[in-house]
Amino acid sequence: MPEPRWHISSAVIGVTPGAMEALCQQIEGLEGVEIHGRDASRLIVTIEGQSTRALGDQLTRINLMPGVQTANMVYEHAEETEDFR
Numbered sequence: 001m002p003e004p005r006w007h008i009s010s011a012v013i014g015v016t017p018g019a020m021e022a023l024c025q026q027i028e029g030l031e032g033v034e035i036h037g038r039d040a041s042r043l044i045v046t047i048e049g050q051s052t053r054a055l056g057d058q059l060t061r062i063n064l065m066p067g068v069q070t071a072n073m074v075y076e077h078a079e080e081t082e083d084f085r
Contacts, residue, residue, distance in 0.1 A: 006048070009055045009076040010036075011062070013043040019067025026065050033058055052076065 015023055020038070027033055027045065032054075037044040047058045055076065063071035 004050065004081045005078040006050065006081050007052055007055055007076060007078045008046060008048045009059075010074045011045050011047060011059055012070075012072050012074055013045060013062060013068060014070035015041055015043060016067045016069055017041070023065060023067040027062060030058060030061065033062070047073075052078075 013027075024035060024038070024043070027035060027043070032048040034046050035043055036046060045062075047055045049055050049058065055073070059071055059073055062068060
């Protein structure tokens, strides 16, 4: 049986004008999601989890939040979990 893997991805979130603060608060409440940068209309986030599906589920949650215009995964990487012990 293969060793479990840990996945991390980055995403760019396009934000509706006036929605940035409320959206940041919602995103900060998601497990495994961290905001790393922002400008007037975009957020850069990382999403971490145990599978590609888990990352996609979190990105879908973000995409459905009020104030999100776009939510696009930019990069994904996975490593064996023993690397993180």
